[in-house]
Amino acid sequence: MKHDVIIIGAGLTGLTIAYLLQKRGIKATLIESRSRTGGRIHTIANGNNSHLELGATWFGNKHTNLKKLLDDLNIAYFEQYQEGESTLVFNTMSQPHIFVTNPNDEKSYRIINGTKTIVDELTRTFSGSVILNQKIIQISDKGSYLELTSNNDITYSANNVIVTIPQKLIPSQILFKPELPLELIDSMKSTHTWMSDSIKFFLTYKAPFWRSDGKSGMLFSQIGPVTEVYDHTNYQQNQFALMGFINQNLRNYSKNERKAKVIAYLSKYLSMEAKNYMDYNEKDWSFDDNTSTKEAIERINFHPSYGNPLYTNKFMNDKLYFAGTETSKIFGGYMEGAIISALNTVNLIKS
Secondary structure: OEEEEEEEOOEHHHHHHHHHHHHOOOOEEEEOOOOOOEOOOOEEEOOOOOEEEOOOOOEEOOOHHHHHHHHHOOOOEEEOOOOOEEEEEOOOOOOOEEEEOOOOOOOEEEEOOOOHHHHHHHHHHOOOOEEOOOOEEEEEEOOOOEEEEEOOOOEEEEEEEEEOOOHHHHHHHOEEEOOOOHHHHHHHHHOOOOOOOOEEEEEEEOOOHHHHOOEEEEEEEOOOOEEEEEEOOOOOOOOEEEEEEEOHHHOOOOHHHHHHHHHHHHHHHOOHHHHOOOEEEEEEHHHOOOOOOOOOOOOOOOOOOOOOHHHHOOEOOOOEEEOOHHHOOOOOOOHHHHHHHHHHHHHHOOO
């Protein structure tokens, strides 16, 4: 069976492309190496109406394409809580800086019932096939079509193939026949995968003690075991949590060692109530084979420049496309960048 369009990767970009193509009457098949859809959107359910984000979480008013998609899918969202005092720790030799967020600052939002809601809704509205636990390891140009081979020797044929997995993974995971241009391969190898070096955690509590103390739950640190912490209470305000990022210098520690350091730090700079947690969980994205390579972890302290114009080209006689949030010149690395990339790629596909 020859497919019209095969999309490799069922993250936000791949799912959005499938959704947009379906609206144009073009059938697509999604092939995903994970056992779930969503990619770097990874929401864990923890009790009634509690949806804890170990992956993509926030967006803002400037992310207009994402907001339009949420509106089209009737997905609601709410404002990130940031009322009260926040803490900034510069070093251990001086007192932390306490500040209050300006109410006129740009707002951040979270999706009600978790970011996974957009993944579930896109998957629900998609009438094509979603094939999980299949990793494509080879793409061959057969002239009038492309042949794809999976890691368990299943082959697929397609008129168009869109690769949406992180660019840095592509050269080491997929063999192309004939080979892709060297300039493109070099660009892929040097394209940082957003979140691939992140260690994200959350702690759940019976009550939001920080709010009772007049605090926002936000903490930023340049020297501690955590770099950022945020209130992660759900929309219904009946499940309470703190969520944030762990200092990458703790990557070689055990999970229990990291947990102890995080709780001790929050107890010192937020409240001793931080010790009275119910659950702790974390995800080190550098150990996710579908997100990060096995090379040395590339640590960055800034948002890199994305959107190499090479990714706007078509390859293998206009049958092969590359998409994903890191291919977007605008808001690359964000969920908005994933949507922009999907929109741009769909415009390249022939009806």
